[in-house]
Amino acid sequence: xxxxxxxxxxxxxxxxxxxxxxxxxxxxxxxxxxxxxxxxxxxxxxxxxxxxxxxxxxxxxxxxxxxxxxxxxxxxxxxxxxxxxxxxxxxxxxxxxxxxxxxxxxxxxxxxxxxxxxxxxxxxxxxxxxxxxxxxxxxxxxxxxxxxxxxxxxxxxxxxxxxxxxxxxxxxxxxxxxxxxxxxxxxxxxxxxxxxxxxxxxxxxxxx
Amino acid sequence: xxxxxxxxxxxxxxxxxxxxxxxxxxxxxxxxxxxxxxxxxxxxxxxxxxxxxxxxxxxxxxxxxxxxxxxxxxxxxxxxxxxxxxxxxxxxxxxxxxxxxxxxxxxxxxxxxxxxxxxxxxxxxxxxxxxxxxxxxxxxxxxxxxxxxxxxxxxxxxxxxxxxxxxxxxxxxxxxxxxxxxxxxxxxxxxxxxxxxxxxxxxxxxxx
DNA sequence: CTTTGTGAATTCGTTCACAGCA
DNA sequence: TGCTGTGAACGAATTCACAAAG
Numbered sequence: 001x002x003x004x005x006x007x008x009x010x011x012x013x014x015x016x017x018x019x020x021x022x023x024x025x026x027x028x029x030x031x032x033x034x035x036x037x038x039x040x041x042x043x044x045x046x047x048x049x050x051x052x053x054x055x056x057x058x059x060x061x062x063x064x065x066x067x068x069x070x071x072x073x074x075x076x077x078x079x080x081x082x083x084x085x086x087x088x089x090x091x092x093x094x095x096x097x098x099x100x101x102x103x104x105x106x107x108x109x110x111x112x113x114x115x116x117x118x119x120x121x122x123x124x125x126x127x128x129x130x131x132x133x134x135x136x137x138x139x140x141x142x143x144x145x146x147x148x149x150x151x152x153x154x155x156x157x158x159x160x161x162x163x164x165x166x167x168x169x170x171x172x173x174x175x176x177x178x179x180x181x182x183x184x185x186x187x188x189x190x191x192x193x194x195x196x197x198x199x200x201x202x203x204x205x206x207x208x
Numbered sequence: 209x210x211x212x213x214x215x216x217x218x219x220x221x222x223x224x225x226x227x228x229x230x231x232x233x234x235x236x237x238x239x240x241x242x243x244x245x246x247x248x249x250x251x252x253x254x255x256x257x258x259x260x261x262x263x264x265x266x267x268x269x270x271x272x273x274x275x276x277x278x279x280x281x282x283x284x285x286x287x288x289x290x291x292x293x294x295x296x297x298x299x300x301x302x303x304x305x306x307x308x309x310x311x312x313x314x315x316x317x318x319x320x321x322x323x324x325x326x327x328x329x330x331x332x333x334x335x336x337x338x339x340x341x342x343x344x345x346x347x348x349x350x351x352x353x354x355x356x357x358x359x360x361x362x363x364x365x366x367x368x369x370x371x372x373x374x375x376x377x378x379x380x381x382x383x384x385x386x387x388x389x390x391x392x393x394x395x396x397x398x399x400x401x402x403x404x405x406x407x408x409x410x411x412x413x414x415x416x
Numbered sequence: 417c418t419t420t421g422t423g424a425a426t427t428c429g430t431t432c433a434c435a436g437c438a
Numbered sequence: 439t440g441c442t443g444t445g446a447a448c449g450a451a452t453t454c455a456c457a458a459a460g
Contacts, residue, residue: 018386099401203394215430255444
């Protein structure tokens, strides 16, 4: 991969989702000002982003919804698909599983893990729940390189270390713990209370 | 408020949390390289950020943990405190309530709303659960200007409109719906599946 | 006309590098 | 020494503005 900025990638993911929704609304083409608007961005930004992945529209028709969705997919997605492990099926893990009915083209398979024997062996929204001790076997078998940590705070770092031992390369961390990882591992921190503090500030100080 | 960038504010929130944890570890002072490290940032960035809020350390002692925590608080927090409403006590809303036992200095009071009569009237982690129809009374009464939307997708926009009618200024949106709001309202989108897609990409393409 | 694609200009954010200090 | 505070340099990201196209 060459020289596409992180910000651009993040926006492409959003564009794709919007295009996917537009497709189901039978909308076949869209102009940059409208797409920018829907994505919380600007027309110029949209055109710039699409330029970096080499996608071309036309002045008369703008961008073809389905075609652009596919092109972004080709750019972003692992052609082999990407399975994901969700560690911890408490409230948080369960709510994530609730969203999985949405068809996300890239996320081919989602597998859950927990230690609670009343959950292990059950199926939630088509996702099997396995015991954490089975990660060792299942993660490499299914070629899973992405995991969500939704375990209690105290288990966070230990779970993280375990995941990395079993070949995980990217982690979505919902616990309030800042994980220590080697720097070839990608971690996205999603501390819910920190997010609340952000909103609390910006709600008050409207000038961003 | 003058000229502090959004990025700086976001980092200050993280610094504060780290300082709070250090305080409980009986650590009384810290240098910028260490704080930068813990916050996933750099020494220069930390010094620059603290400069913008006018906080001063000393070359010999670095920054005083407790004092800096307080100064960041004075800068970020609403002196009147900030109450928060959580709309929807399903899996997602419940997991948020699970995190509330953490003492966050700014978030003085958290109130939950749902339509499920089996939940209304109960108390979860010290948060009362009210019926959504009571928002009209309670939101202005408690001076709540920040809300979390954790309702089913189909209710998201309607809930959002309702909140804005009742004086909400900032919204944390966990649903996959992109909310339409007037531009004096601050919205933070926290679509979990989008977050997963990001990690999925960056886990594979390590070069950020 | 209104749109795209894009070089150029601009704004924004980060890092450098060093004087001054304990 | 090893730190802080900060002007200056740098680099990244966004926006401008316009030629080309239907």
